[in-house]
Amino acid sequence: MSMITPEVREKVDKVQSFALIAGVIGLLVTGGLIAVQPKETLQSYLISFLYFFSFSLGSLALLMIQHVAGGVWGFAMRRLLEAGARCLLLLAILFLPILLLGLKEIYVWADHEIAQKDHIIELKSGYLNVPFFTARYFIFFGIWSFLALALSKLSKQEDETAEARIGFWFKALSGPGIMAFAITGGLASVDWAMSVDVHWYSTMYPVLFCFGTILSAMIFHIVAMILLYQGPDLEKHLTKNHLRDVGSFFLGFIIFWAYLTFSQYLLIWAANLKEEVPYFLNRSEGGWQLVAISLGLGHFLLPFLVLLTRDAKRIKGNLLKVACFMLFMRFVDYFFLLGPSFSPKHFAFPIGQLTSLVGIGGLWLGCFLWQWKSMPPIPVRDPRILQQPIHGV
Amino acid sequence: MEAQKPEIYGMLAEFTTPTEIVAAANKAREAGFSKMEAYSPFPVEDLYEAVGFKRTKLPILVFFGGLAGFFTAFSLQTFTMGGAPSFLNPFLPDWFYYPLNIGGRPLNSWPAFVPPEFELAVLFSAFTAVFGMLLLNGYPRLYHPLFNVPRFSGVTTDRFFLCIEARDPLFDIQGTRHFLEGLKPFEVSEVPQ
Numbered sequence: 001m002s003m004i005t006p007e008v009r010e011k012v013d014k015v016q017s018f019a020l021i022a023g024v025i026g027l028l029v030t031g032g033l034i035a036v037q038p039k040e041t042l043q044s045y046l047i048s049f050l051y052f053f054s055f056s057l058g059s060l061a062l063l064m065i066q067h068v069a070g071g072v073w074g075f076a077m078r079r080l081l082e083a084g085a086r087c088l089l090l091l092a093i094l095f096l097p098i099l100l101l102g103l104k105e106i107y108v109w110a111d112h113e114i115a116q117k118d119h120i121i122e123l124k125s126g127y128l129n130v131p132f133f134t135a136r137y138f139i140f141f142g143i144w145s146f147l148a149l150a151l152s153k154l155s156k157q158e159d160e161t162a163e164a165r166i167g168f169w170f171k172a173l174s175g176p177g178i179m180a181f182a183i184t185g186g187l188a189s190v191d192w193a194m195s196v197d198v199h200w201y202s203t204m205y206p207v208l209f210c211f212g213t214i215l216s217a218m219i220f221h222i223v224a225m226i227l228l229y230q231g232p233d234l235e236k237h238l239t240k241n242h243l244r245d246v247g248s249f250f251l252g253f254i255i256f257w258a259y260l261t262f263s264q265y266l267l268i269w270a271a272n273l274k275e276e277v278p279y280f281l282n283r284s285e286g287g288w289q290l291v292a293i294s295l296g297l298g299h300f301l302l303p304f305l306v307l308l309t310r311d312a313k314r315i316k317g318n319l320l321k322v323a324c325f326m327l328f329m330r331f332v333d334y335f336f337l338l339g340p341s342f343s344p345k346h347f348a349f350p351i352g353q354l355t356s357l358v359g360i361g362g363l364w365l366g367c368f369l370w371q372w373k374s375m376p377p378i379p380v381r382d383p384r385i386l387q388q389p390i391h392g393v
Numbered sequence: 394m395e396a397q398k399p400e401i402y403g404m405l406a407e408f409t410t411p412t413e414i415v416a417a418a419n420k421a422r423e424a425g426f427s428k429m430e431a432y433s434p435f436p437v438e439d440l441y442e443a444v445g446f447k448r449t450k451l452p453i454l455v456f457f458g459g460l461a462g463f464f465t466a467f468s469l470q471t472f473t474m475g476g477a478p479s480f481l482n483p484f485l486p487d488w489f490y491y492p493l494n495i496g497g498r499p500l501n502s503w504p505a506f507v508p509p510e511f512e513l514a515v516l517f518s519a520f521t522a523v524f525g526m527l528l529l530n531g532y533p534r535l536y537h538p539l540f541n542v543p544r545f546s547g548v549t550t551d552r553f554f555l556c557i558e559a560r561d562p563l564f565d566i567q568g569t570r571h572f573l574e575g576l577k578p579f580e581v582s583e584v585p586q
Binding site for chain 1: 456505
């Protein structure tokens with residue numbers, strides 16, 4: 001007996017094949033564009049990559065957090081998180097175009113001639129050089145893939161044997177795993193995103209990046225739960241109180257995102273140092289300031305006010321609308337993270353941005369749905385299945 | 394205009410288990426009683442819905458409390474730095490203006506004003522939540538008619554009480570007592586005013 005109803009399964013199959021086809025076409029068009037305008041297209045490709053990467057890395061982080069912290073919210077979401085985390089293997093492959101074609105187009109420090117003339121880059125070259133960058137790519141994805149696959153394998157064993165010691169192994173792996181996530185995620189943010197502005201640095205950046213992945217994943221899985229958990233077997237794991245819990249997480253995470261983003265801005269604004277301010281000067285002119293304002297309103301103020309109300313968190317349709325809107329705003333956030341570094345003081349949205357978004361997004365979504373179907377959608381041997389509230393005591 | 398105060402506050406039924414009181418409250422609500430209150434030694438899930446508990450105005454109050462905090466901090470900082478609208482000038486004392494040049498930054502430096510705005514918004518909304526909750530619950534209150542029933546002291550240890558109040562439109566002494574006795578309570582007592 002399958003918990004997924006035939007109608008949902010049919011729709012998922014359809015969406016999956018459509019996404020995979022769109023993904024392949026998108027990547028082929030992007031490949032063509034790389035031949036025509038390599039710089040803009042590869043830069044856009046990096047932004048699209050980071051956007052979808054955030055869903056997978058965030059899934060892994062949330063998966064480990066819920067293993068350590070417990071809670072019924074994590075129980076219902078667990079199989080979605082595992083599927084999202086396993087897509088990290090696909091993303092490791094999708095990073096290859098950047099590694100093989102794009103280093104010199106995207107990162108100034110990867111170009112020897114420029115690097116030798118620039119004293120600051122020369123001083124940083126002990127860390128920022130192509131062989132070490134490549135080695136770190138293997139280390140990061142090695143650690144993440146190991147964690148994702150090991151936790152999924154334990155999950156499978158739990159389904160088959162229901163042994164209590166597996167619960168211990170989940171925790172034993174997740175505790176150190178969270179530390180590894182914080183360190184590797186932070187370093188990856190420096191490698192892939194912050195080193196684009198090679199002279200600039202911010203200590204808030206890795207925190208913001210790591211947390212951004214968790215926020216992305218939480219929003220994505222709220223959408224996924226609402227759309228996929230249909231039929232009697234799955235709906236009972238998505239009650240109104242359950243929705244309110246994930247909705248509260250959603251609200252809290254948005255506030256924390258605003259807190260981190262604003263702290264970074266306030267400190268740099270207040271210090272007013274000439275090494276630090278160019279980052280925000282590039283983002284405050286030529287159209288970028290409108291993107292910044294739309295982030296403040298759309299990524300914080302609007303969802304904050306809407307999610308304060310109880311009905312926005314407890315009613316499926318309402319929460320779904322807010323979450324879908326926020327998925328779009330997450331992209332705007334990633335676009336604003338790097339777009340102005342590639343095109344300072346002048347707004348630009350290259351065509352490659354759209355095609356790479358479709359390409360990577362299609363493949364990622366197809367892979368995610370395929371992985372989700374490969375396991376039962378609810379971990380029925382998880383002891384938390386018994387934690388239903390008892391009414392009237 | 395003041396209506397004659399009824400002689401009694403309400404009719405009190407005593408129960409010994411939480412399940413019984415939830416069932417009793419459900420029956421009373423279905424029978425059409427609206428002014429009733431349940432008392433228990435610990436929170437009982439589902440009892441809120443059973444007594445027909447309506448959502449309170451507290452969240453709205455807290456929202457406006459937070460907004461008031463935000464605007465207090467905003468106006469304090471902006472006005473002292475000289476940013477008050479000119480029509481307010483005749484009403485503001487001289488010492489109110491205290492413009493500070495901090496490292497040559499503009500007087501109206503909104504990013505620096507955000508942390509106090511946030512802090513005051515949190516402080517005011519927290520105060521509104523705590524004191525608003527107390528006020529909406531009818532505190533401070535030193536006396537309650539229920540204390541006239543000696544058995545009511547059991548509510549702090551192991552007894553559950555359902556009180557149908559005299560201000561309920563369906564209330565009449567004989568009828569309500571009869572109704573409550575039909576719910577098989579441990580005891581029914583009249584609560585004098």
